[in-house]
């Protein structure tokens with residue numbers, strides 16, 4: 001999938017150059033910054049793939065004369081740029097002990113002037129999409145256009161996080177970066193399990209160990225917006241692979257069926 005839009009190509013180069021300058025200034029965090037750089041590239045690819053599935057690219061727009069694929073793509077490109085300031089200033093990627101990284105991304109975009117050449121309304125839309133990319137829920141008062149663009153970024157971001165955490169499960173150094181060094185104890189946090197059985201997104205504050213985080217990520221399916229995303233989750237086996245990492249416990253099979261049935265139903269709704 002090749003992007004031909006010259007504005008996207010230019011902004012991607014500027015984003016990469018900014019990441020490199022952060023690495024030059026902060027050699028202790030080269031690996032962390034590379035990790036987020038790679039995540040961003042993959043989120044952009046996921047978004048491009050989803051946009052194609054939704055028949056949304058490159059010229060199909062939700063609004064007459066709109067620019068929506070471009071806006072969605074740029075929001076993906078810059079959604080985590082605040083991670084660079086977060087890691088170099090606070091030494092962590094955990095928002096709870098540092099700062100909301102979506103807000104840091106907005107500060108960085110404004111400070112560096114990356115999208116100052118765009119019309120004010122488009123800048124405001126991109127910043128709004130970025131602000132909501134890491135919140136537990138999207139607010140109910142978004143326009144249809146805002147919702148679809150924000151949902152595209154959230155789904156693309158989650159698709160990559162699922163893949164990344166599964167890839168890095170056995171890498172202790174990366175684990176510490178990703179989850180702040182949670183213990184891999186056998187306990188299954190009851191509150192999170194209960195949330196999933198009720199179709200609710202669990203709270204990060206209820207996560208007490210790695211199993212809690214694994215379960216919380218399984219529950220993200222309740223915050224997945226497009227059937228096309230559901231199909232990718234199913235085809236890539238994210239839920240099964242994540243559950244395989246958990247020890248056996250009462251209701252494990254029931255949990256697997258609950259999650260798989262939910263995915264199946266969401267896919268069936270549109271096919």
Ligand SMILES: [Fe+2]
Nearest residue numbers: 079080133134
């Ligand atoms: Fe993020």
